[in-house]
Amino acid sequence: MARTKIVRRRDGTVLVERFSPFRRVEHLMVIIVFVLLVLTGFPQKFYESTWATSTLNFFGGLDRARTVHRVAGMVFAFQAIFHIAVIMIGTLTKKMRLTLLPTPQDLRDVFATMSYYFGYRKEHPRYPKFDYRQKFEYLGMVLGGMVMVFTGLVLLYPGLTASIMPGQIIPAARIMHSSEALLALSVLIVWHVYGSHLSPEVFPMDTSIFTGYMTEEELAERHSLEYEHVFGKPPAHLAEHAEAPKTGVTLTPPEDTDSAPKA
Amino acid sequence: MDRRTRSQKFRVRQDWIVAMGMALAVVTCLPSQAWSGDRSNEGCLMCHSEKGEFLKFADGSKKSLFVDKAQWKKSVHGGKLSCTDCHREISDYPHQKKKFEDARDYTLARANTCQRCHYAHYTRVLDSTHYEILKSGMREAPTCVDCHGAHDIHDPRTPRLGINARCATCHSEISDTFKQSVHGKALLENNPDVPVCTDCHGAHSMPSPSDSKFRLTSFQMCAQCHGDEERMKKYDLNTAVLSTYLDDFHGSSNRLYAMGAGKPTKPIATCSDCHGVHNISSFKGSATKAEARARVIKTCRTCHAEVPDSFADAWLSHYEPTFETAPLVWGVKLGYRVLIPLIMIGLVLHILLHLWRLKTHR
Known part of the structure; x- marks a missing residue:
């Protein structure tokens, strides 16, 4: 397993790498493709609205918008295939830590978080590198993306589809494509915008997906298990407030061998 | 400031003068018109109620000058207009001689007669395909009198069947085809719910049916009746035809093109492509399910x-999917109808709980 990169800046702040350059580019690509797909797709779903025509005409009419939609969809599909291929190779060669894979612990975290929200629990549950809220969104993106790619291909090649599958797949795919898109956009607007922008924890924006790094303090606050994984010990504030600290508390910033600065 | 109000006042006074003048003109003209109308008609009819007088044209053809007084009296204009209201070029006797090549030449030269009173209708005709054809040099293209008649004008809408008969004067072949269709047969039985020619094609502004816009918007034409539940109930016809068409790829595409989102590079199926145009026959009853499918797939293959x-199974025949007819489509639709609100409510609640916790326990 590759070690997590840690950067110590001149002013004393310690940055921990969260996303490799590959993941940052992947995210940027998804933004571009997603926006294009939404802008060219939703006018087709909401064909009755007046903005539908003007949005399509921005792309040069319905036919051009469809071409853009299909090209963007193809890019998205290749990206999805590439993404999954990277995971498969990474898993097989054991070089990748599957930090976004949902685990039973995530389900326990959901209940723990809920009982914390309702006040039945004193401390906030500790989250790994990605908490269940982020995993939910990622999983939705991957599974929803697969649905979109599959139904999109059905709609692009209806004749071919009918020759290998029952014809009823075509209207079902049309409804699925359009409903899944609505679900994806709704989750993005509500969940992603809250989680990465409007939530008081990150307001106005969690920049780590663009810069690739998160400060040590942020990591300790929001993903303390990952902090422990990186620095080899629980964050200071947790050790401080822990009801019964098991080991001695060190308030000095950790200087692990594991976190030797490289950049 | 002062000057402006004065000029405004002056303008108001001017308007008053014009209005008064017009009122005076109307008041003085109305009785005189009626009076002169009757009197001048009698004068004209002294000669024109006699049979045997003809207009002679340059090519040697003739046109009768006989006017049936009784028929004229019964027409919509009878007793309201005087002869010279339309025949404005005639003011004295003996009439001034004019040279026309033939009777059609005479009709076309006087084609704008109706414009004076029926300005809007006349102007609409100028945008019609009939006028386009006339302009291109085809003298047979109709002007007002060809459809409405001259001295025997009646309400063109009664009887309804008469409208089709008038179109059939030129479009006899289409008229014969139409008579065989589900609409035509019902029209011959005086059914008031079926369309006559003008219901789909319009009367005066009549656009060219080969125009792409006519094709793109034609589904709205069909939907006017077929989306009308009151009317369709009588015949046990499905009114979901429009919504199911629009919700499908073909319908939403045509609808977007019709709204101005570019022009289609290839024609996309609309009502008439599957159902026919003048020869529309009912899908109901006559065919078994297999036959209907065969008809559908044949239609699909004109483009695909x-x-x-199995491609035909993609088409749900204008019906909303049900568990029996299309379980997969029904299931997907229902699934998302439940899933989307459920997920979204869950996420919003989670966010609100988070905010609430932050506010109360910070």
Whole structure:
């Protein structure tokens, strides 16, 4: 397993790498493709609205918008295939830590978080590198993306589809494509915008997906298990407030061998 | 400031003068018109109620000058207009001689007669395909009198069947085809719910049916009746035809093109492509399910060449999917109808709980 990169800046702040350059580019690509797909797709779903025509005409009419939609969809599909291929190779060669894979612990975290929200629990549950809220969104993106790619291909090649599958797949795919898109956009607007922008924890924006790094303090606050994984010990504030600290508390910033600065 | 109000006042006074003048003109003209109308008609009819007088044209053809007084009296204009209201070029006797090549030449030269009173209708005709054809040099293209008649004008809408008969004067072949269709047969039985020619084609502004816009918007034409539940109930016809068409790829595409989102590079199926145009026959009753499917797949293949037979199952025949007819489509639709609100409510609640916790326990 590759070690997590840690950067110590001149002013004393310690940055921990969260996303490799590959993941940052992947995210940027998804933004571009997603926006294009939404802008060219939703006018087709909401064909009755007046903005539908003007949005399509921005792309040069319905036919051009469809071409853009299909090209963007193809890019998205290749990206999805590439993404999954990277995971498969990474898993097989054991070089990748599957930090976004949902685990039973995530389900326990959901209940723990809920009982914390309702006040039945004193401390906030500790989250790994990605908490269940982020995993939910990622999983939705991957599974929803697969649905979109599959139904999109059905709609692009209806004749071919009918020759290998029952014809009823075509209207079902049309409804699925359009409903899944609505679900994806709704989750993005509500969940992603809250989680990465409007939530008081990150307001106005969690920049780590663009810069690739998160400060040590942020990591300790929001993903303390990952902090422990990186620095080899629980964050200071947790050790401080822990009801019964098991080991001695060190308030000095950790200087692990594991976190030797490289950049 | 002062000057402006004065000029405004002056303008108001001017308007008053014009209005008063017009009122005076109307008041003085109305009785005189009626009076002169009757009197001048009698004068004209002294000669024109006699049979045997003819207009002679340059090519040697003739046109009768006889006017049936009784028929004229019964027409919509009878007793309201005087002869010279339309025949404005005639003011004295003996009439001034004019040279026309033939009777059609005479009709076309006087084609704008109706414009004076029926300005809006006349102007609409100028945008019609009939006028386009006339302009291109085809003298047979109709002007007002060809459809409405001259001295025997009646309400063109009664009887309804008469409208089709008038179109059939030129479009006899289409008229014969139409009589065989589900609409035509019902029209011959005086059914008031079926369309006559003008219901689909319009009367005066009549656009060209080969125009792409006519094609793109034609589904709205059909939907006017077929989306009308009151009317369709009588015949046990499905009114979901429009919504199911629009919700499908073809319908939403045509609808977007019709709204101005570019022009289609290839024609996309609309009502008439599957149901026919003048020869529309009912899908109901006559065919078994297999026959109907065969008809559908044949229609699909006009554009989607070489698709397999199962392609026809993609079309749900204008019906909303049900568990029995299309379980997969029904299931997907229901699934998302439940899933989307469920997920979204869950996420919003989670966010609100988070905010609430932050506010109360910070």
